[in-house]
Amino acid sequence: MSVVTKGFQSIQNSGCVGCHSDIPNPIELAFAFQPIVDLASKTIFACEALVRGLNGESAGSVLSQVSETNRYQFDQRCRTTAIGQAASIQMESLLSINFMPNAVYRPEACIRSTFAAAEKYGFPIERIIFETVEGENIVSRPHLVDIFKAYKEFGFQTAIDDFGAGYSGLTLLADFQPDFIKLDMGLVRNIDTDAARQIIARGVLAMCEGLGIKVIAEGIETRGERDFFAAYGVTLMQGFFFAKPAFMAIPTLNVGSLDL
Secondary structure (H helix, E strand, C coil): CCHHHHHHHHHCCCCCHHHCCCCCCCCCCEEEEEEEEECCCCEEEEEEEEEECCCCCCHHHHHCCCCCCCHHHHHHHHHHHHHHHHHHCCCCCEEEEECCHHHCCCHHHHCHHHHHHHHHHCCCHHHEEEEECCCCCCCCHHHHHHHHHHHHHHCCEEEEEEECCCCCCHHHHHHCCCCEEEECHHHHCCHHHCHHHHHHHHHHHHHHHHHCCEEEEECCCCHHHHHHHHHCCCCEEECCCCCCCEECCCCCCCCCCCCC
């Protein structure tokens, strides 16, 4: 019996009131995929699923349709659609899916559709990363920690996005150590020429090394930004320097972007 099947069977009888709704006319969506590259192996390590409209419309146009009444259904549909589309384009890397913590009532119940989609499309759950942003206006920290812990127990990988921006911070890492943190692009921007950003980044990298957390430098747009992080041992990076998101397709990496 596969890990996916075991996990799905272990939670298929779970349920919660918040997970049931008959909202008609679900939001139509598709995904563009942006690569997270591994400089060490010169390959695509993972692809982040970025929500779009059916014809490639912007994320903003899709997210503007999300409300309190359909947030749960939207979050669930994002997960299952991302997995289905990743499988359809024969994605061999990891798949990073953004989730809405305030759409998760009970992790063991709200994860059922994800297990079902992974089983249906033959996409191993070990290749799925769930990432989100900690935010004061999104969810309480204890609830977010509970979600992360549950997902890790189910066999998924976890990531904190935009680390260093807004409310994302050290207290969350004290309570839970994800597999990855993604450095906010505001910290990454022009870091090769900004002494203050360099000092902060080196501190974060040392902290993550001690905690056993892999760092992804997000929003890399220049060779200088890439080379700064490469010099400090960061091999996982994401940004337009490597490739722009590709709509319902595996992105093609920019020529020479992985050559140090």
